[in-house]
Amino acid sequence: MNRGHWAESGARGLETYAAWLAGRRLAVRMGLALLAGALSALAFEPFSFPPVFFLTLPSLVWMLDGVAPAGRWAARVEGVSGGDGEKARFWRPFLSAFAIGWAFGTGTFVLGLYWVAEAFYVEADIFGWMAPFAVFFLAVGLGLFTGLSCAAARLFWVGGYGRLAVLAVCWTAGEWLRGHVLTGFPWNTMAQGAVASEAMMQSAALLGPYGLGFVLFLAASGLAAYDPRLAYDPRLAYERSALSRALWQAPMAALLVLALLWIGGALRLATAGDETVAGVRLRVVQPNIAQDQKWLKENRTSIVGQYMRLSAAAPADFTHLIWPESALPFLLEREPILRRAFARLLEPGQSLILGAVRSEPAGEPGQRDRYFNAVHVIGEDGDILATYDKAHLVPFGEYLPMQGLLEAIGLQQLTRLRGGYESGPGPMTLAVPDAPAVSPLVCYEIIFPGAVTARGARPGWIVNVTNDAWFGTSGGPYQHLAQARLRAVEEGLAVVRAANTGISAVIDPYGRLLGTIDIEKEGVLDRPLPKALAPPPYARFGDWMLVLMLFAALSLVLGREARSRG
Structure with a gap:
């Protein structure tokens, strides 16, 4: 079978599949989009199978092809629309595209964020009933961004390759908005799938996560550059042979792009050094304390003893000791005796970085004390040398939106701290004895691109203290680690x-x-501190390159469309 015959047969098969997707009733397409979205979650940890996007994203495009044309820049095949009808009112195509995109996003987040339910089962008698509702409403809410992306793309929907670029632009803009609106939640973005390949994720140093996601979306959706609608439009003189060529040309171009990304990343890794900071030796302690045991009064002494035992494990030649988020069930600033015990643990030249709950006394009578989820740097004499207060708090976990109102009707956040935590001022660079300055981040603060270091004071490393015990052995801790990478x-x-x-x-x-310590294992990790690189382009310029990429892509597509219409 020669290549031309293979291309012709493949084109007809794809045409049948694409036309079938486009021609289904809206309710059916929404169900198919929900399924495709759920399959897309296989790209992320713990499955780590990003090739699934080569199936799900083209399917999404073909489902959107079935939406009736709309807008000034709608498809050139206005007489060959899909299953929603040609004479739909102006707003109907946008609602249809929104519904398909929303279903796709909801499916992705239901499967990709199923692990959120685990946090509600830590105290199942109080919060367990909320678990399915929490996952459902979170997925539904995040799916709105995918729906809006698809609706916006329909405004500029064109034929062939152009509509892929349009959808990629709108998709990436939607991911950016999801990372910023209402405190943001940039979890399981397209770029996170690249963590499956160390070489592939190196492009994030240049493009940032959203720019890398844009390129990956374009490449993964390449098969849908084959636009079977054009085969039936006599006005376009779009020959079957040209349509058949699109079957293999677009995927080959997509694979070439991915190959270039991989080669560039592999070359970067091949020339990477392994320099470390002289004189800095880290010891990371993982105690493996179950969340439902951590705050019991009868466990306080044993928890302190456990940290002391692990920290003093031979050989004790570390310079900097690091304990996780809210490590101890105490307010450390109110425990001078405990801090003196730490001083006996620390030898001259050693210091401790740990997560801790911190309090400030009420300013006026009748007011409650203020509490912070903090990071302390403790010196060899037991003094607190520096403190960082978590700025990006977890909604419903560390505080309630409209805290006073919701508490008045009996609701409380998972931490059960009345009034919730207060938020700090934002990223900081802390001085650490005998080590480069550090940017401390608590828990999910690590997931926010471009917001993990303070402006104008670049640190030499990042410390991320966290407590993923809330989520057990689910996919959550694995996805969290991927974000840190x-x-x-x-x-x-x-x-x-x-x-x-x-x-x-x-x-x-x-x-x-x-080096790692596996999930639900007690242990210590001793490693030198890797030396910082010169600031990569993304660290210097942020998302400006993304803006230029999206503007250029949209301008090229719409400019070409305008010339063709003229």
Whole structure:
């Protein structure tokens, strides 16, 4: 069978599949989009199978092809629309596209974020009933961004290759908005799938996560450059042979792009050094304390003893000791005796970085004390040398939106701290004795691209203290670790991750794992501190390159469309 015959047969098969998707009733397409979205979640940890996008994203495009044309820049095949009808009112195509995109996003987030339910079962008698509702409403809410992306893309929907670029632009803009609106939640973005390949994720140093996601979307949706609608439009003189060529040309171009990304990343890794900061030796402690045991009064003494025992494990030649988020069930600033015990643990030249709950007394009578989820740096004499207060708090976990109102009707956040935590001022660079200055991040603060270091004071490394015990052995801790690896690449900084139950890790500035402690394992991790790289382009310019990429892509598509219409 020659290539031309193969292309012809393949074109007809794709035409049948694409036309079948486009011609289904809206309700059926929404169901198919929900399924395709759920399959897309296989791209992320713990499955780590991003090739699934080569199936799901083209299917999404073909489902959107069936939406009636709309808008000034609608498809050139206005007389050959799909199953929604040609004479739909102006707004109907946008609602249809929104519904399909919303179903796709909801499916992705239901499967990709199923692990959120685990947090509600820590105290199942109080919060367990909320678990299915929490996952459902979170997925439905996040799916709105995917729906809006698809609706916006329909405004500029064109034929052939152009509509892929349009959808990629709108999709990427939607991901950016999802990372910023209402405090943001940039979890399981397209770029996170690239963590499956160390070479592929190196492009994040240049493009950032959203720019890398844009390129990956274009490549993965390449098969849908084959636009069977055009085969039936006599006005376009679009020959069957040209349509058949599109079957293999677009995927080959997509594979070439991915190959170039991989080769560039592989070359970057091949020339990567393994320099470390002289005289700095880290010890990361993972105690593996179950969340439902951590705050019981009868466990306080044993928890302190456990940290002391692990920290003093031979050989005790570390210079910097790192404990996870809210490590101890105490307010450390109110426990001078405990801090003096730490001083006996620390030898001259050693210091401790740990997560802790911190309080400030009420300013006026009748007011409650203010509480912060903090990071302390403790010196060899037991004094608190520096403190960082978590700025990006978890909604419904560490605080309630409209806290006073919701508490008045009996609701409370998962931490059960009345009034919730207060938020700090934002990213900070803390001085650490005998080590480069550090950017401390608590828990999911690591997931926010471009917001993990303070402006104007670049640190030499990042410490991420976290407590993923809330999520057990689910996919959550694995996805959280993947986020930390991306931030290391984007910033050109080592990320040292101390987790209560795992996964603790030392990550170099190329996103490579230099050592880990497996989930639900007790242990220590001793490693030198990898030396920081010169700031990569993303660390210097942020998302400006993304803006230029999206503007250029949209301008090229719409400019070409305008010329063809003229």
